[in-house]
Amino acid sequence: MKNLDDLLSEGVRGRRVLVRADLNVPLDGEKITDDGRVRASLPTVRKLTEAGARVVLTAHLGRPKGEPDPKFSLAPVARRLGELLGTDVLLAGDLVGDSAKSVVAGLTDGSVALLENVRFDARETSKDDAERGALADELAALVGPDAAFVSDGFGVVHRKQASVYDVAKRLPAYAGGLVLAEVEVLRTLTGDPKRPYAVVLGGSKVSDKLGVIKALLPKVDKLLIGGGMAYTFLAAQGHGVGSSLLQEDQIESTKQLLAEHGDKLVLPVDVVVADRFAADADKQVVAADAIPDGWMGLDIGPRSVEEFAGILRESATVFWNGPAGVFEFPAFADGTRGIAQAIVDSDSFSVVGGGDSAAAVRTLGLPEDGFSHISTGGGASLEYLEGKDLPGVAVLEGER
Numbered sequence: 001m002k003n004l005d006d007l008l009s010e011g012v013r014g015r016r017v018l019v020r021a022d023l024n025v026p027l028d029g030e031k032i033t034d035d036g037r038v039r040a041s042l043p044t045v046r047k048l049t050e051a052g053a054r055v056v057l058t059a060h061l062g063r064p065k066g067e068p069d070p071k072f073s074l075a076p077v078a079r080r081l082g083e084l085l086g087t088d089v090l091l092a093g094d095l096v097g098d099s100a101k102s103v104v105a106g107l108t109d110g111s112v113a114l115l116e117n118v119r120f121d122a123r124e125t126s127k128d129d130a131e132r133g134a135l136a137d138e139l140a141a142l143v144g145p146d147a148a149f150v151s152d153g154f155g156v157v158h159r160k161q162a163s164v165y166d167v168a169k170r171l172p173a174y175a176g177g178l179v180l181a182e183v184e185v186l187r188t189l190t191g192d193p194k195r196p197y198a199v200v201l202g203g204s205k206v207s208d209k210l211g212v213i214k215a216l217l218p219k220v221d222k223l224l225i226g227g228g229m230a231y232t233f234l235a236a237q238g239h240g241v242g243s244s245l246l247q248e249d250q251i252e253s254t255k256q257l258l259a260e261h262g263d264k265l266v267l268p269v270d271v272v273v274a275d276r277f278a279a280d281a282d283k284q285v286v287a288a289d290a291i292p293d294g295w296m297g298l299d300i301g302p303r304s305v306e307e308f309a310g311i312l313r314e315s316a317t318v319f320w321n322g323p324a325g326v327f328e329f330p331a332f333a334d335g336t337r338g339i340a341q342a343i344v345d346s347d348s349f350s351v352v353g354g355g356d357s358a359a360a361v362r363t364l365g366l367p368e369d370g371f372s373h374i375s376t377g378g379g380a381s382l383e384y385l386e387g388k389d390l391p392g393v394a395v396l397e398g399e400r
């Protein structure tokens with residue numbers, strides 16, 4: 001796989017370099033609530049600008065419906081990028097139209113432009129190869145014949161999309177620093193991780209993560225389950241879960257996992273239940289097998305945190321994906337904070353995957369350097385750990 005350093009040694013001064021970045025940040029109106037992904041994209045952009053490249057960034061934001069929608073404009077991202085880079089980042093008003101063409105034509109050596117949300121064009125995510133190919137042709141034409149492509153949006157490499165996959169077949173393509181680092185970390189996890197190897201999974205739905213749970217169970221020493229998915233496991237053990245999040249259709253497959261790998265699966269022994277889904281709900285701590293009717297589990301309880309933390313502190317390798325509770329509500333953030341703190345306190349090789357988990361680390365005030373690696377791509381890292389091919393990486397490895 002050719003990477004950014006290869007491109008830099010070929011020389012980029014005066015060349016246009018199209019960079020697919022992952023700048024999909026959470027927004028509250030026009031305010032970015034967590035700029036982690038913008039900051040993660042900086043090293044690759046800086047290396048290119050310092051070498052004199054004319055950088056054209058392309059990225060998506062949210063889930064617009066394949067047409068321009070001001071709610072999903074990348075304008076706040078362009079502003080934040082400019083602040084962090086200490087230079088203006090021009091935002092084109094469109095993706096491959098007149099505005100983009102004039103912005104790209106006006107770039108000078110070492111300057112940066114951002115194209116408007118790539119998902120404003122329905123071809124980006126089309127299932128039809130020809131439709132995606134047509135958009136990729138236009139993106140390649142926008143940057144011109146001498147251009148290069150750098151794939152640095154790790155959060156999207158599991159998607160076969162025009163700006164991720166198809167464009168890499170049309171321009172000389174290189175893995176950016178972020179994609180390279182992420183892939184290396186994941187190879188360590190799937191290769192021969194130091195033992196004991198513990199995985200903590202949380203988040204909301206079992207169905208999202210069943211694939212990775214099945215793939216990981218044979219490889220890990222312990223798999224700790226928190227978050228909303230814990231209640232499907234508790235229900236599979238025959239316990240009532242009140243009005244907690246429950247995926248009835250997953251109970252059978254969860255039962256099977258418990259039967260086959262019960263020795264490795266660690267479930268919460270107590271939970272924090274609330275009388276409604278709200279930041280200021282009434283709450284109490286109850287045993288995991290005694291959730292009262294009408295109450296919902298929104299966090300793991302203190303005894304569970306202690307048990308999980310004990311396992312994590314003893315582990316040599318830890319992968320964590322998915323918050324242990326509804327950490328967005330401070331009253332239900334203790335479980336997530338406790339798990340994160342135990343990982344920080346351990347000497348393990350530790351990887352955090354998942355957008356919400358990474359956001360939790362930052363919003364709960366934990367030191368980012370307390371983890372060996374914080375992944376920017378939840379879905380992509382899970383699919384890799386599941387053993388699936390990542391099209392956006394495969395295309396960089398293959399022949400053009």
Ligand code: ADP
Pocket residue numbers: 202203204205208226227228229245297298299321322323324325326327328353354355356357358378
């Ligand atoms: P990640 O983005 O790290 O992969 P997910 O997207 O799978 O994580 O899940 C994150 C969400 O799960 C958070 O918004 C959190 O509020 C929610 N969550 C965690 N525990 C619970 C729970 N007990 N009930 C409902 N939602 C929960």
Ligand code: MG
Pocket residue numbers: 354355356378
């Ligand atoms: Mg998420």
